[in-house]
Amino acid sequence: MTLPAPPMSLLAELTHRCPLQCPYCSNPEALEPVAQELSTQEWIRVFDEAADLGVLQVHFSGGEPMVRRDLSELVRHAVRKGLYTNLITSGVLMDSKALGALSSAGLDHVQLSFQDVAPIMAEHIGGMKGAQEKKIEAARLVVADGMPLTLNFVVHRLNVERIPQMFDLAEELGARRVEIAHTQYYGWGLRNRRALLPTREQLQQSEHDVAAARERFGTRMAIDFVTPDYYADEPKPCMGGWGQRFLNITPSGRVLPCHAAETIPGVLFPDVRETGLARIWNESKLFGMFRGTDWMPEPCRSCARKEEDWGGCRCQALALTGRADATDPVCRLSPDRGLVDKAIVQTDDQPFVYRRMGRNAAG
Amino acid sequence: MSCNPEGRVPAFARGVRLQRDRVREQWVIQAPERAFIVDDIAAAVLQRVSGDVTLAHIIDDLTTAYDAPRETIASDVLSMVADLVDRQALVWRS
Numbered sequence: 405m406t407l408p409a410p411p412m413s414l415l416a417e418l419t420h421r422c423p424l425q426c427p428y429c430s431n432p433e434a435l436e437p438v439a440q441e442l443s444t445q446e447w448i449r450v451f452d453e454a455a456d457l458g459v460l461q462v463h464f465s466g467g468e469p470m471v472r473r474d475l476s477e478l479v480r481h482a483v484r485k486g487l488y489t490n491l492i493t494s495g496v497l498m499d500s501k502a503l504g505a506l507s508s509a510g511l512d513h514v515q516l517s518f519q520d521v522a523p524i525m526a527e528h529i530g531g532m533k534g535a536q537e538k539k540i541e542a543a544r545l546v547v548a549d550g551m552p553l554t555l556n557f558v559v560h561r562l563n564v565e566r567i568p569q570m571f572d573l574a575e576e577l578g579a580r581r582v583e584i585a586h587t588q589y590y591g592w593g594l595r596n597r598r599a600l601l602p603t604r605e606q607l608q609q610s611e612h613d614v615a616a617a618r619e620r621f622g623t624r625m626a627i628d629f630v631t632p633d634y635y636a637d638e639p640k641p642c643m644g645g646w647g648q649r650f651l652n653i654t655p656s657g658r659v660l661p662c663h664a665a666e667t668i669p670g671v672l673f674p675d676v677r678e679t680g681l682a683r684i685w686n687e688s689k690l691f692g693m694f695r696g697t698d699w700m701p702e703p704c705r706s707c708a709r710k711e712e713d714w715g716g717c718r719c720q721a722l723a724l725t726g727r728a729d730a731t732d733p734v735c736r737l738s739p740d741r742g743l744v745d746k747a748i749v750q751t752d753d754q755p756f757v758y759r760r761m762g763r764n765a766a767g
Numbered sequence: 768m769s770c771n772p773e774g775r776v777p778a779f780a781r782g783v784r785l786q787r788d789r790v791r792e793q794w795v796i797q798a799p800e801r802a803f804i805v806d807d808i809a810a811a812v813l814q815r816v817s818g819d820v821t822l823a824h825i826i827d828d829l830t831t832a833y834d835a836p837r838e839t840i841a842s843d844v845l846s847m848v849a850d851l852v853d854r855q856a857l858v859w860r861s
Contacts (some may be wrong), residue, residue, distance in 0.1 A: 412802065418818040458790035460802045486786060513782045513799040517777055552782035552799050580855060581799055623853045628800075 407686050408695060414446065414624055415465055415652040417661065418475070420761070422468040424494050425531035426519060427756035428558055428600060430663045431467065432654075435761050440656035443472040446677065448481050450653060453681035454486035459651075462487045463515075467655070470497040474538035476505040483510035489560065490515060492556075495542030496535050503545045514546045515554040515583070518564040529562065531758050539623050540577070544741035547578040554581035559610060561751065567613035574625065582625060584614055586632035588749075590664040590719050592759045599749065600755050607635050634744050638709065639716025639732035646694035646718060651685065659684045664719035665743030668693075668728050694718050699729055703737040773826065773841070776860040777848050778818035780798055783856045785813045812844055818860050822848065 420435040442450070451462065462482050469475055487512045491506065516539060520526035523536040527702020546553045547627045555574045557561050558761055559567065569671075574582045586607075589597050602610070614629045621627070633640050644649040652660040657676040660666060664675060669695060674684040685691055693699065697710050704715045712726060724733045724747075725740045733740035779785070783798045785805070794810035796803045805813065811832070815825045826844050830837045851857040 456790075458788070460786075460795060460797060461800075486803070488786075490800065512797070515800070550781050552780070554799060597798065623855065626799075626855065 408691075409649075411454075411651050411685060412463040412644075413463065413651075414454050414459045415650070416450070416469075416478075417465050417467065417652065417654050417663070418442075418447070418469045418472045418478070419635065419655050421468040421471045422466055422494065422759075423471075423496050423532050424468070424519075424535065425758040425760055426529060426558070426592075427596040427758055428560065428587045429759040430591065430761065431590070432664070433591050434666075435467075435759075436655045437761070439526070441472075442653075442655065442657045442676070444477060446657065447474075447478050450676050450681060451482045451485055451487060452476070453676075455482075455487055456727050457682045457685060460488060461490060463490045463492055464669055465492040468494050468497060468636055470502060473504075476502075476511075477508040479506060479511050480509035480584045482609075483512075488512050491727050492533070493517070493542070494530070495539040496532065497540035498545060498696045503542075503549060507549050507551060513549065513552050513554070514708070515556050516543055516546070516579075517556045517558070518573070519558070521566050521569040522563075523627065525563060529756075543577040543579070552581070553577070553579045554583060555579045556583040556585065558585050558587055559602075559674055560587040561602045561606065562600070564568070564602050564606045567610055568617070571617045571625075572620070574681075575621075580626060581628070582617075583628040583630070584610070585628070585630035586610070588630075588632075589634070590667070590717075590723055592757070595721055595757050596754075598751050599750050599756060602632060604635060604748070607632060633717075633720075633732075637736045639713050639720075639734045641713045642717035642720075642732075642753045643651065645696075645714040647685070647691040648695065648714075651681075651691075659688075659690075661694075662717075662719060665690070666721055669720055669722075694729070701729060701731060703735075704731050707737070773823035776819065776821050777816050777852070777857045778860040779786055779816060780855055780858045784821055785810065785816075794854055808843075809847060812847060816848075816857065 409476050419441055420431050426639060453658045479489050489511050490513045491511055495516045518539055519529040526536045527533055557570045587593050587600050618627055647661045652663050658673045659676060671690050674688045675755045700715050721730040721732050722728040731738040733743050786795055786797050788795045794805045808831055815828055826841045829840050
């Protein structure tokens with residue numbers, strides 16, 4: 405039996421605790437409590453196994469990873485194993501002492517999220533007063549340290565018109581990379597889709613604004629742009645293909661092919677407390693279930709693009725059609741495309757359902 | 768820009784490094800949010816980028832190590848380094 409190619413990157417969700425409450429959070433609706441979080445020693449073993457398996461980059465994420473008091477210890481260990489360390493943070497808990505500890509632990513890069521450039525709207529989206537000022541300060545500390553900084557903006561109907569100002573902020577703060585990522589509609593984002601989904605005109609304007617920024621900055625700033633796939637004709641190759649490049653570990657140690665995969669029914673989610681990471685990657689039913697092309701239905705099976713988009717996103721197929729093994733309904737060739745077209749016209753200004761612990765009963 | 772590009776000293780930008788990927792048996796450049804595979808020739812150049820030697824020194828060293836005309840090596844090294852500076856992977860230390 406040939407083993408699957410090893411994973412390139414690991415998203416380590418250290419905790420689901422977070423001072424922010426963004427209504428498009430990528431965490432599952434059922435947030436994991438602190439009592440179930442992996443210990444320092446358990447994470448250290450996970451990083452050892454990840455490095456041996458072939459992982460090159462570890463993304464420390466959450467929730468807000470900086471609520472973990474052992475963060476710099478975990479970073480130091482990952483660095484020692486040769487893993488590239490990236491901190492994905494909201495920045496609201498950053499101060500010079502915390503950054504100093506991370507920097508001396510060898511942290512390679514920081515990705516700092518902003519909810520908007522306009523503080524009132526940013527704090528409305530994040531649900532935390534005073535957050536914007538703390539984020540700006542965090543960016544200044546990172547740049548002053550000399551560490552490379554990426555600013556991440558999740559864009560949607562309420563902030564997408566301010567993309568040019570987002571680039572201005574990135575330039576002013578000295579960021580080397582900017583990510584403009586349209587909201588993805590799973591979990592919390594799906595619950596808030598009516599309030600978040602941009603119009604087609606807004607999408608076109610955002611494409612224009614990003615192209616203008618690419619022109620303006622040239623190679624001085626790396627720009628990543630994630631488009632909203634509802635308006636696309638072809639699905640995205642979610643996570644570079646199921647179980648092909650990426651693995652996600654939840655705060656309690658469940659190992660997933662993407663952060664929304666816990667919605668998939670009828671399969672056991674492997675756990676690092678019980679099984680080694682290599683065995684999970686190579687042999688578990690979950691990782692094998694949509695790997696490659698054998699699982700594909702038509703129209704994917706006979707499609708020339710099947711090894712480019714890998715059938716699109718399994719969690720999106722499940723959320724919209726009820727079947728995880730359906731063609732991603734974003735695809736124009738999907739018999740379910742009508743579901744996406746219908747969603748595009750179903751928007752309104754409903755209040756957000758904020759991402760909060762304990763408010764996640766089915767709803 | 769110095770009129771003699773070979774007098775310049777390249778260095779890895781903070782947050783970027785060359786690394787041996789022992790599992791896949793290849794060289795990679797580790798950079799913010801991505802890892803690039805580099806071929807053995809590029810790796811041979813980048814292994815000599817220490818942040819305190821000039822391009823001229825790197826080219827001389829490669830000319831000794833590999834059996835190829837110095838001018839061919841020089842032109843390959845100069846264009847490769849310029850490309851990596853453009854992509855923010857390398858910076859000029861002087």
